[in-house]
Amino acid sequence: MLTHTNHVRSGHSWTLALLAALSFGFASPAPAADDDTSTYDRDSVIKDATEFFxxxxxxxxxxxxxxxxxxxxxxGYIKGEEIAGAIGVGLRYGDGTLTLKQGGSAKVYWQGPSIGFDLGANASKVFILVYNLPKTQDIYQRFPGIDGSLYYVAGAGINYQQRNDIVLAPIRLGVGLRTGASVGYMHYTPTKTLNPL
Incomplete structure (x- = not known):
């Protein structure tokens, strides 16, 4: 009798193990972070940025x-335009359209203080790479600049802004550059405002 009970229990364990294995076999794999359907490849970004600029x-x-x-x-990415000016410390205002690879677009405005130890103003195009943005509405918040992230080479510049896992990487060419731009933060909003804070 004891042997029979053990056999039943053993058979029950095998059944559970088999069901578990089958459920794993039929489960959908989680999409990779760099999945082609949810992110942009390097060549398409270079092509879009070149056409934009x-x-x-x-x-x-x-x-x-x-x-x-x-x-x-x-x-995702944002294609937009901005104006910036500085008298010791600078301000930057911009607007553009956010587009996500998996669908969805939204109008975006941004404004914030920047460090620009010069006197003057300029207007330029800006192409912002967007990382880990779950949905378009999540762009509407303040993104602090990452200290020391400004990279400038041969007339082009990029720096990073980050809030939690979302990273923004504005790219500017030529006159749109202002050394140290976005040190501090940029506030992205759904409507235009003159308040840089």
């Missing part, structure tokens, strides 16, 4: 390469 420069290619090496593949 109207030119391809050695600096633009290098800053995009740097972003891919450090952050991986972005799942």
């Amino acid at each position: 109207g030119e391809m420069t050695e600096g633009l290619a290098k800053v995009i390469e740097k972003a891919f090496n450090e952050q991986g593949r972005p799942n």
Whole structure:
């Protein structure tokens, strides 16, 4: 009798193990972070950025390469324009359209203080790579700049802003550059405001 009970228990264990194995076999694998359907590849980003800026420069290619090496593949981008001015300390205002690879777009405005130890103003285009943004609405918050992240080469510049897992990487060319831009933070909003804070 004892042997029969053990046999039944053993058979029951095997059944559970088999069911567990089958459930794992049929479970859908989690999408990879760099899945082609949810992120942009390097070549398409370089192509879009080149068309957006109207030119391809050695600096633009290098800053995009740097972003891919450090952050991986972005799942979105913002194409926009901005104005910046400085009298000792600078201000920056911009607007553009956010597009996510898996669908969805939204109008975005941004404003914030920047360090620019010069006198003057400029207007320029900006192409912002967006990483780990779950949905378009999550862009509407303040993103602190990462100290020491400004990278400038051959007329192009990139720096990083981050809140939790979301990383933004604004790319600027030529006159749109201002040394130390976005040190502090940038506030991204759904509507235009003159308040830089």
